[in-house]
Amino acid sequence: MVNCSKCGHEFLCDREKLIPKKPFAKAKKAVTVHTPKDRREAIQSALMETGLIQLMCLCASLVIAAGCVWLFYNASSEMDGTFFLSMLQQPQQKAFALFFACLAGGLMACAGRRHKIVFILLGFLVAGGIASLPFVYPVKLNPSLLGGKDAVVQAEEEEGVSGFTSMSLEQLAEQNASVQNYGEGDLKPLFAAIDRKEAQGVLGVWVVGVNAANRDMVKAYLKRMAQSEDEPIFYDRKGTGGGLFVITPTPITFKEFVDVAAKMGNVTLQDKERFFVEVVLNRDKFEARPASAALQDERHQYFVLANLKELSCLDIRRVIAAAKRLASVKPDKMRHEVSAKLVELLREPWGRDAEYVTALASALVVWAEPDNTEAQRVVYYVATELKKADCEIPASLVRFLLHGPEKKSFALLLDEWKKDPQKWEDECKAVGPTGEADIIRLMNESDDFVLKRSAARILGEIGSEASLSALKAFTHDADNELRLCAELSVNLIEKRLGIDSSAKSPQ
Numbered sequence: 001m002v003n004c005s006k007c008g009h010e011f012l013c014d015r016e017k018l019i020p021k022k023p024f025a026k027a028k029k030a031v032t033v034h035t036p037k038d039r040r041e042a043i044q045s046a047l048m049e050t051g052l053i054q055l056m057c058l059c060a061s062l063v064i065a066a067g068c069v070w071l072f073y074n075a076s077s078e079m080d081g082t083f084f085l086s087m088l089q090q091p092q093q094k095a096f097a098l099f100f101a102c103l104a105g106g107l108m109a110c111a112g113r114r115h116k117i118v119f120i121l122l123g124f125l126v127a128g129g130i131a132s133l134p135f136v137y138p139v140k141l142n143p144s145l146l147g148g149k150d151a152v153v154q155a156e157e158e159e160g161v162s163g164f165t166s167m168s169l170e171q172l173a174e175q176n177a178s179v180q181n182y183g184e185g186d187l188k189p190l191f192a193a194i195d196r197k198e199a200q201g202v203l204g205v206w207v208v209g210v211n212a213a214n215r216d217m218v219k220a221y222l223k224r225m226a227q228s229e230d231e232p233i234f235y236d237r238k239g240t241g242g243g244l245f246v247i248t249p250t251p252i253t254f255k256e257f258v259d260v261a262a263k264m265g266n267v268t269l270q271d272k273e274r275f276f277v278e279v280v281l282n283r284d285k286f287e288a289r290p291a292s293a294a295l296q297d298e299r300h301q302y303f304v305l306a307n308l309k310e311l312s313c314l315d316i317r318r319v320i321a322a323a324k325r326l327a328s329v330k331p332d333k334m335r336h337e338v339s340a341k342l343v344e345l346l347r348e349p350w351g352r353d354a355e356y357v358t359a360l361a362s363a364l365v366v367w368a369e370p371d372n373t374e375a376q377r378v379v380y381y382v383a384t385e386l387k388k389a390d391c392e393i394p395a396s397l398v399r400f401l402l403h404g405p406e407k408k409s410f411a412l413l414l415d416e417w418k419k420d421p422q423k424w425e426d427e428c429k430a431v432g433p434t435g436e437a438d439i440i441r442l443m444n445e446s447d448d449f450v451l452k453r454s455a456a457r458i459l460g461e462i463g464s465e466a467s468l469s470a471l472k473a474f475t476h477d478a479d480n481e482l483r484l485c486a487e488l489s490v491n492l493i494e495k496r497l498g499i500d501s502s503a504k505s506p507q
Contacts, residue, residue, distance in 0.1 A: 054110070054111045054112065054113045055111070057107045057110045058108065058111035061104045061107035061108040061126060064100055064103060064104040064107070064130075065126050065130055068097065068100050068101075068104075068130045072085070072097070072133040072134065072139065073137050075139040076139050085139045088139075093139055094131075094134050097132075097133050097134050098131050101126075101128070101129075101130035102127060104130055105123040105130075106123065108123035108127075109122075109123035186237055186244065187206075187274075187276065189233070189246050190202070190246050190274070190275075190276060194274070194275065201249035201251065202246070202247070202249070202250075203247045203248070203254070203257050203276075204244060204246050204247070204275060205222070205244075205245050205257075205276070205278070205279060206243070206244050206245075206269075206277070206278045207243060207245060207264070208241055208242040208265075208278070208280045208281060209241070209242065209265070209281035209283060210242055214281070214314075215234060215243070217316075218245070218264070218281070218314065219231060219234060220316060221314050222245055222247055222260070224350065225349055226247045226250040226252055227252060227349045228248070228249065228250045229249070232245040232247045233245070254272050257277065261279045264279050264281055264282065264314065265279045265280045265285070266279065266280045268280055285312065285313055285314040295310065295325070296325070298328075303329075304326075304332065304334050307326050308334065308337065308338055308341060310322035311323065311342070312341075316353065319356070319359075320355060323342070323359040323363040324359050324363070326338060326363040327363040327366050330366075331366060331367045335367055335369075338367045339364060339367045339369075339375060342360055342361075342364040343364065343368075343374055343375060346360050346364065346382060347378065354389060354391040358382075358386070361378075361379055361382045361383075361394070361397055362394050362396055364378070364379060365379060365396050365399075365400035370400065376400075376401065379400055380409060380412075383397050383398070383412055384412070393416060395424075395427070398412065398413055398424070399427060401413075402427065402430065402431060410435055410438070413427055413431070414428075414435070414438055418446075421448075421450055421451050421453075421455075422450070422454065425457065425458060428454075429458055429462060433462050436462055436463055436464065436467060437466070439455050439459055439462075440467060442455060443455035443470065444470065449479050449481075449482055452474070452479075453481055453482050456471060456482065456486045456489050457485055457489065459489050459493070460488060460490075460493065461492070465493075468493055468494070471486045471489050471490050472490060473486075475490065
């Protein structure tokens, strides 16, 4: 019997039923239990009593839901850290979302302690939301990082656009060239330029998909590829989904210009009489990029593939960055594909951007085989063009040329050696007796004592009897360092040739 605290009325009451109403009553009871089995049951009962399990289920469900939203949103935006989603096929992405939808929905349904129906409904909502993420934030499959039939087909379709294979006019869709579908003033600047220049060196391209974000990239690309001295003039045609670029003057032909435009996207219209091309811009050329992990980490399995795709980008800054990354690693797989792409880019016009061509050439000498005739020819062309532009020639280019059959490469080395004897002295020694006559001639003709000393040291390594007479003339020179270099080189040559220095007549 229990007395009521207010009225004193007596009534029957089960005191055991009142104990669970006290907070952590069973948790406290677990401390006093000595049997392990009973203690485990008491702790489980305490957890159920306080609702900690339901709270943990609720938190886990919310964390899973937030994580899935973050993953799919960032993957659809091609941000860092979610590259693995772009490497999954569409069914795999949906299965990934469905698994976590069931997990989060089930945890949410278990989180209800009193209002079970409410939490079950919330579980269905959470599960449905996660399962719909692949449709709300679709993740585009990355064809450059995947195999499979669909990826190969898509990569081959993009390959013809990106420049991996040459694209002729016959491969483009045959269309009746016409500009009648344009407004009255849309192409007026092009026609005015043609009348003003009498159709000499004037080209126009209507780019569908150009905007403020990519306009400068397209403009720089057209200027470089069209070999124009002036920047293309852009006429924004808002509301039409595109804009007009007028290029003048340019030395390339209309057919060459169509090939240039085809590397930007899909050429949908050609009008040779009006020197006009319409192209739908391929946004992957400047917007899509592989994840930074694949681009930056040389140990990543897709490092080469990711940087190879970057070389097809319209943004020249990204091409330079990819070339520098490739130049800093040892060539492994896909050596032929990388060197072929670099040769293709170096054959294109590169304007006056020395950084661009230097980065590509530096990567080429790393990835190309030393006996690659095509690479040797391209690197020699780049080196001579850099020399004409009075730009610094990377030492790696000259060393690569010395392995080739080109005799002109040694003349290039001598020119660089005359500018900086100490920097190129080892390369001149590596040439061997082939360059002995030229070194002797330059040593006798030059008035630069630094060059003379370097020549004396080089002849000491590669010289023969022909070098002895030239060096002996400097053993009595007024310059002490030059005299010492000449004497040491004479001794080295005589020792190498087996000439007894003691038999020399006293002077």
